[in-house]
């Protein structure tokens with residue numbers, strides 16, 4: 052007599068280790084790539100911001116160009132809106148990846164050790180939250196002209212809006228401190244990204260540190276000096 056094939060119930064329980072590692076790797080790569088997009092944007096934005104030293108005409112011209120880039124090949128502001136969508140998607144994926152990786156590493160370390168999160172990871176979380184708050188404040192302040200924006204905000208007057216906003220001591224100091232945090236976040240971020248993407252040899256670690264250092268110095272020298280220059284009246 053032949054026995055009927057037995058139907059085994061699907062296995063439940065812990066996910067096999069290779070697939071768990073694959074999931075972890077996918078989140079790490081997503082985090083590195085989306086962080087890279089933002090880092091690139093911050094560097095390009097920094098070069099645009101340097102036009103502030105050339106005066107109102109040059110700076111407003113740059114802001115105007117941002118809205119018109121691609122026209123008449125594409126409609127007005129469409130490149131700008133495409134960039135906004137890409138940045139928003141990258142921000143959401145970056146924050147989601149950070150939360151997922153944080154919870155996975157907490158689970159892996161166990162509940163008892165959870166309180167002792169590594170310093171770098173905690174530092175990245177704190178600076179990341181502060182930078183996210185800055186982005187909201189910054190867009191309201193200089194793009195939308197609502198909430199925290201200065202009373203003198205006028206659409207299309209990027210230079211005057213910048214000077215009016217950062218002349219307020221609390222806002223100028225806030226921008227300066229945040230630029231230092233952005234530089235520090237990017238410094239660690241670039242080193243971690245190289246590591247997560249598998250470039251762990253001594254030589255690649257050195258390359259990562261040099262790139263990270265250049266990015267951080269550029270942001271501090273380029274961006275953080277702007278609010279200071281406005282606060283002391285060098286840019287007005």
Ligand code: HEM
Nearest residue numbers: 093096100114135190193194209213226233274275277278
């Ligand atoms: C001192 C440093 C900075 C200055 C002076 C500055 C200046 C400006 C100005 C004037 C605008 C408005 C442009 C316009 O609407 O015409 C703007 C927009 C923006 N900035 Fe900055 N920025 C600085 C740093 C940063 C940093 C570090 C980030 C990112 C972490 C950032 C992200 C953005 C974003 C997302 C927008 C909105 C772009 C849009 O949707 O139109 N900025 N910035």
